[in-house]
Amino acid sequence: MSAKPDTREEILKTASNMLQLRGFNGFSYGHIAEVLGVKAAAVHYHFPSKTDLGLALIARYRERYGRWMKDAQGLSARERLEGYITIYSRFLQEGAKACPAGVLQAEYQAIPEEMQRETRRMVQEIHRWLTDVLEDGRRKSEFAFNGDGSDKATVVMATLQGALQGARALGKECFQAAVRQLKKDLGV
Amino acid sequence: MSAKPDTREEILKTASNMLQLRGFNGFSYGHIAEVLGVKAAAVHYHFPSKTDLGLALIARYRERYGRWMKDAQGLSARERLEGYITIYSRFLQEGAKACPAGVLQAEYQAIPEEMQRETRRMVQEIHRWLTDVLEDGRRKSEFAFNGDGSDKATVVMATLQGALQGARALGKECFQAAVRQLKKDLGV
DNA sequence: TTGACCCCTTACTGATTAGTAAGTAAGGTG
DNA sequence: CACCTTACTTACTAATCAGTAAGGGGTCAA
Numbered sequence: 001m002s003a004k005p006d007t008r009e010e011i012l013k014t015a016s017n018m019l020q021l022r023g024f025n026g027f028s029y030g031h032i033a034e035v036l037g038v039k040a041a042a043v044h045y046h047f048p049s050k051t052d053l054g055l056a057l058i059a060r061y062r063e064r065y066g067r068w069m070k071d072a073q074g075l076s077a078r079e080r081l082e083g084y085i086t087i088y089s090r091f092l093q094e095g096a097k098a099c100p101a102g103v104l105q106a107e108y109q110a111i112p113e114e115m116q117r118e119t120r121r122m123v124q125e126i127h128r129w130l131t132d133v134l135e136d137g138r139r140k141s142e143f144a145f146n147g148d149g150s151d152k153a154t155v156v157m158a159t160l161q162g163a164l165q166g167a168r169a170l171g172k173e174c175f176q177a178a179v180r181q182l183k184k185d186l187g188v
Numbered sequence: 189m190s191a192k193p194d195t196r197e198e199i200l201k202t203a204s205n206m207l208q209l210r211g212f213n214g215f216s217y218g219h220i221a222e223v224l225g226v227k228a229a230a231v232h233y234h235f236p237s238k239t240d241l242g243l244a245l246i247a248r249y250r251e252r253y254g255r256w257m258k259d260a261q262g263l264s265a266r267e268r269l270e271g272y273i274t275i276y277s278r279f280l281q282e283g284a285k286a287c288p289a290g291v292l293q294a295e296y297q298a299i300p301e302e303m304q305r306e307t308r309r310m311v312q313e314i315h316r317w318l319t320d321v322l323e324d325g326r327r328k329s330e331f332a333f334n335g336d337g338s339d340k341a342t343v344v345m346a347t348l349q350g351a352l353q354g355a356r357a358l359g360k361e362c363f364q365a366a367v368r369q370l371k372k373d374l375g376v
Numbered sequence: 377t378t379g380a381c382c383c384c385t386t387a388c389t390g391a392t393t394a395g396t397a398a399g400t401a402a403g404g405t406g
Numbered sequence: 407c408a409c410c411t412t413a414c415t416t417a418c419t420a421a422t423c424a425g426t427a428a429g430g431g432g433t434c435a436a
Contacts, residue, residue, distance in 0.1 A: 021296075030393080041395090045412095050395095106211060106286055123354065151368055158349070158353075165296075169311035170312065180336075180339055184333075238424065
């Protein structure tokens, strides 16, 4: 693919890591610049304000989720759920990262309004997708659960998000335990 | 009870609100002082460093949890679980507050080491208690679930924590939905 | 009445923050 | 060759941050 170093992309990668590890208010332009070996003003060149950077990050997450969902369209409900869970286990493997949506929701009142709005969009999108997967899977007897598909989607999202955070205090096994239990509760 | 204004306690209350709404890195001594109508240095008088304040906050949460657990000792497993859930719904009622443990875990890498340690202690304590409640309840046929009690406790904690955060993006119904589903999955 | 203690203020420090402005080196294009 | 654009740098501002030092007013006890 692109051979050039592409500082813009490096900034987004670094900022994404820092967001998931430290929260949006837990890193500065200086921190990013230091990692990349440039000056803070270089980061401002690509993302004039921190809100711009935050919005670009969320847009990037949404694109990735969107692309992933499109690619998974042909798969069975079970495979789609499995893939979804894998996204989160990868976060954990990459050094106890939390889920971006979880972090942004945790410090929701302390992020710019535009970021709140885009965070809402992102979460709602994932929730709709997951509701569909669960209901589709139940129709086809891939899953077994009582109650509303939307409620179950909320639980699955909340559990993965919470377990990823819980892994900080209870250890990484905590996430595997949650996944194990989650599958049991879905009759998988 | 105590008639005197007790600034120390007012600081803790205000800081607790801000922690649960904005995260530990989302408020400053200046913010607290402003709310209380004092100067930032007055906050430093009671809590020399922000780490001191953070540790006092966690200690306060642990005391409250501890006292509550002691009070609930006589109750049935079902009642204890119900009470535990009520703690979280109250957070939600008090203006979309998140769970303190959840917030601290979300920005885990961006809080002082001592606070990380105390956060771990707090979460482990709650986890142990909840494991006990769930296993006790299953023995007495108050709950029905498959798998390890510890795993189930992880799921319950993660779900409540995640759902409280999810309420920011998906609305407050999200929490009730999660609780509804959680109870279904426990055969309640 | 003296003094000591508590709780706060004023006034500061130095670091870090986001953000801006001006300049510059390198690379392509007419 | 002159001329832009891109991608930075240096150098700055103003605000905010955590934290400190010194002092002052009120209360209480000897």
